[in-house]
Amino acid sequence: MVHYLYIHVPFCVAKCDYCDFYSIPVARTGSDEIKEYAVALLDEMALRREVAGDLRTVYLGGGTPTLFSAEEVSALLSGAREIFSIVQGAEITIEANPGTITDRQLAGLREAGINRISIGxxxxxxxxxxxxxxxxxxxxxxxxxxxxxxxxxxxxSLDLIYGIPGQNMEVWQDTMLRALELLPEHISAYELTPEENTRLHTRLANGFYELPEEQLVIGMYYEAVRMMQSHGYRHYEISNFAKPGCESIHNLNYWDRGEYLGIGAAAHSFVNGMRTGNKRDIARYMESVKNEVMPVDEEIYVTEQDAFREMIFLGLRKTEGIDLDTIAESGMSLKKSAVDELAGHGLIEIKDNRLRLTTKGLVMSSEVMVRLM
Ligand code: SF4
Known part of the structure; x- marks a missing residue:
């Protein structure tokens, strides 16, 4: 039985220039499309009633879930309570975009049971x-x-981005400082990745914009770690910082390779050892659930080898790393020569029976993980 529920809301006011997520631009809250989609989400929950129960987290992500009215969010959470049940004290998060939320809506979201808000x-x-x-x-x-x-x-929680064309260290420090002055419980700081098929990618390719130098971007990451830690935040995952006890329970489950149910167009699930992806097209998704057919487009059976790779790639994202006993229990092992070499370069360390990336290792985490495998 799965205890973590993700609900995907693939609507946005407009497409951001760097975004390659599945989201489509819609008119504001209250459009018929959004209303119909909210009903489809409830239909999918009913279809999946056997899969999840006693939810410890519910996460409304997107897209821009705050394009739902507070009443629609309330109806969704009531549906989740009725169909799966939500445990007392569960973490219930909504992602919100500035400019899409009003005081009335925020009050309504609190009343509906949302207790964590992640602001972009x-x-x-x-x-x-x-x-x-x-x-x-x-x-x-x-x-x-x-x-x-x-x-x-x-x-x-606040999301911040660094490595933006034209950004320098002073402006990055200023953004972080002003964000910290708001005393958020949690901050995510992501490096900008110019994905293909985005307007930003085209402008970079045309030479209209230029990314900051690699060394400057690395410096921005170190500066984020330094500033967050000096303000009392625990650096608990590559890009995530939290006041003690305010780590994201929902996201920790992903990094612990826990199972979860994803509802909505383009949502992914990990249930009974199988990774699945829902239809990416809203119309096809809605038609499928209306006909009481699972809206799944993609099914990936996770082999033992895949499971091991996932454990390493996800687990090493956390600054506490992975328990060596857990690695041993998997029946597989890391390349000893790579472990020694990476430790020699100060990129990983083994301490208290745990393997973890150092801050230097976190900066080049992808390369380190590939070497380890
Ligand atoms: S608000 Fe988020 S999901 Fe929507 S277009 Fe912008 S980055 Fe993408």
Missing amino acids: MQSLSGRELCTLGRSHNAEDALSAVKSARQAGFDNI
Whole structure:
């Protein structure tokens, strides 16, 4: 039985220039498409009633889930309670984009049972927000956090991005400092990755924009770690920082390779050792659930070898690393020569029976993990 539920909301006010997630632009809250989609989500939950139960987390992500009205979110959570049941004290998160939330909606979300809000602040520089093609300005982001506090949210997470074209260390420090002054419980700091088929990628390819030098971007990561830690945040995952006890329970389950159920168009699930992906097209997704057919497009059976790789790739994202006994119990092993070499370069360390990446290793985590396998 799965205890972690993800609900995907693939609508956004407009497409950001760096985004390659499955999301489509829609009119604001209240459009018929959004209403119909909310009903389809409830239909899918009913189809999956045997899979999940006693939910410890519910995560509404996207896209922009705050394009749902508070009433729609309330109906979804009531459905989840009725169909799966949600344990007392469960972490119930919604992702929110500045500019899409009102005071009334925030109060309604609290009332519906949402107790954690993750706000897509990204930057507090107007120029950078424009480069990213975000549909909000810095003032919207600051006032979204203040409004969330006033509505009673005591678990607020902020998303920030570094490595933006034209960004320098001073502007990055300024964004972080102003974000920290808002005293969020949690901060995620992601390096910008220019994915293909995005407007940003085209502008970089055309030479219209240029990414900051690699050494500067690495310096920005170290600076994020330094500033967050000096403000009392625990660096618990490559890109995530939390006040003690405010780590994301939902995301920790992913990194612990726990199973979860994903509902909605393009949502992924990991259930009974199988990874599946839902239809990426909203119309095909809705038609499928309406006809009481599982809206699954993709099924991947996870072999023992895959499971081992996932354990290493996901587990080493956490700064506490992986228990060596867990590695031994899997019946597989890491390349001894690579472990020795990487440890010699100060990229990994073994301490208290755990294998972990050092901060230097986290900077080049992908390369380190590939070497280890
Ligand atoms: S708000 Fe998020 S999901 Fe939507 S387009 Fe922007 S980055 Fe993508």
